[in-house]
Amino acid sequence: MNITGHDLIMACSAIGAGLAVIAGIGPGIGQGIAAGHGAAAVGRNPGAKGDIMSTMLLGQAVAETTGLYGLLIAMLLLFVQPLG
Amino acid sequence: MYLRTVKIVRLSEGGETVNNEILMSSGAENIDFMIHGIFKYEIFGHEVWITTSHVCILIIMALMLGLAIAGNRAIRHAKEIPEGFQNVIELIVEMLDNMVTGTMGKVAAPKFVNYISTIFIFILMSNISGLFGLRPPTADFGTTFALGLITFFLIHITQFKNLPLKQIWTDMCSPLPPWLPIWFPINLISEIAVPVSLSLRLFANVLSGTVMMALVYGLLSKIAIIWPAALHVYFDLFSGAIQTYVFCMLTMTYIGQNYESE
Numbered sequence: 001m002n003i004t005g006h007d008l009i010m011a012c013s014a015i016g017a018g019l020a021v022i023a024g025i026g027p028g029i030g031q032g033i034a035a036g037h038g039a040a041a042v043g044r045n046p047g048a049k050g051d052i053m054s055t056m057l058l059g060q061a062v063a064e065t066t067g068l069y070g071l072l073i074a075m076l077l078l079f080v081q082p083l084g
Numbered sequence: 085m086y087l088r089t090v091k092i093v094r095l096s097e098g099g100e101t102v103n104n105e106i107l108m109s110s111g112a113e114n115i116d117f118m119i120h121g122i123f124k125y126e127i128f129g130h131e132v133w134i135t136t137s138h139v140c141i142l143i144i145m146a147l148m149l150g151l152a153i154a155g156n157r158a159i160r161h162a163k164e165i166p167e168g169f170q171n172v173i174e175l176i177v178e179m180l181d182n183m184v185t186g187t188m189g190k191v192a193a194p195k196f197v198n199y200i201s202t203i204f205i206f207i208l209m210s211n212i213s214g215l216f217g218l219r220p221p222t223a224d225f226g227t228t229f230a231l232g233l234i235t236f237f238l239i240h241i242t243q244f245k246n247l248p249l250k251q252i253w254t255d256m257c258s259p260l261p262p263w264l265p266i267w268f269p270i271n272l273i274s275e276i277a278v279p280v281s282l283s284l285r286l287f288a289n290v291l292s293g294t295v296m297m298a299l300v301y302g303l304l305s306k307i308a309i310i311w312p313a314a315l316h317v318y319f320d321l322f323s324g325a326i327q328t329y330v331f332c333m334l335t336m337t338y339i340g341q342n343y344e345s346e
Contacts, residue, residue: 057326057329058329061285062330069286071292
């Protein structure tokens with residue numbers, strides 16, 4: 001089996017893509033914190049459930065961005081192949 | 085099937101063949117979530133492609149036009165006690181009106197409610213179009229970056245219209261006094277990052293849903309019978325609606341910042 005330089009780059013790109021989606025850890029923790037505080041806030045003040053929900057979803061979606069950047073890097077490495 | 089498709093995003097010929105080999109050897113010739121070229125023409129020596137995104141956008145625009153005409157007709161023959169289609173139209177308009185007024189305040193809301201409502205309906209329909217077998221146009225960075233740029237220009241046009249130049253300069257040098265503009269470049273970068281992060285957020289969310297569904301249907305085609313419906317509910321309906329809401333909400337907050345001093 002011959003491994004050319006191109007194959008090596010492709011293999012490393014796949015490993016890099018796998019490493020890039022580790023970025024998902026951060027948003028997971030952040031969204032969990034936001035959801036926990038949202039639940040606590042609803043427990044304290046059930047009347048403001050609608051406002052709390054929309055604020056929480058907005059904050060979670062913003063927190064999700066960094067994870068999505070990791071996903072984008074993985075996608076680029078796998079399917080656009082800037083290095084290969 | 086995958087071999088014959090045209091990838092718009094490819095950078096090199098060699099990369100594509102290797103990528104196809106990898107995909108073929110994994111027994112996944114059905115995976116297909118790329119943008120396809122449909123029709124090519126040349127303009128000033130450049131190849132310009134009409135892609136699936138354009139076609140899907142045109143379909144959605146036709147749908148929106150039809151909805152608008154039908155709504156206009158229903159409102160023109162409006163009754164005192166609404167019934168049927170008029171109810172639906174009033175519900176949608178009232179919901180969007182309340183959303184914009186609640187976020188932007190009474191001064192700015194009437195100026196932007198038309199634009200925000202239009203992009204809300206457009207993005208929502210684009211995100212949901214994955215349910216109907218189309219490739220969502222918002223899973224194309226061109227579409228979302230255009231939306232992000234519109235937001236960017238709206239922010240800065242309203243800023244220069246409503247705030248005095250002195251205050252804009254003070255805001256740009258924000259943590260330090262205005263005669264010491266060391267933070268100016270950093271604030272400039274954060275201003276430029278707004279449309280990029282807005283558009284990338286929408287794009288990556290919709291793209292991840294599209295890729296997930298393509299993987300499910302491509303790799304698990306033998307057992308993907310009824311249960312992918314649950315995934316559709318999450319990736320297309322829930323995620324799509326949330327991202328639409330977030331995009332419009334952030335656009336409204338950024339624009340509304342320039343009205344606070346009034």
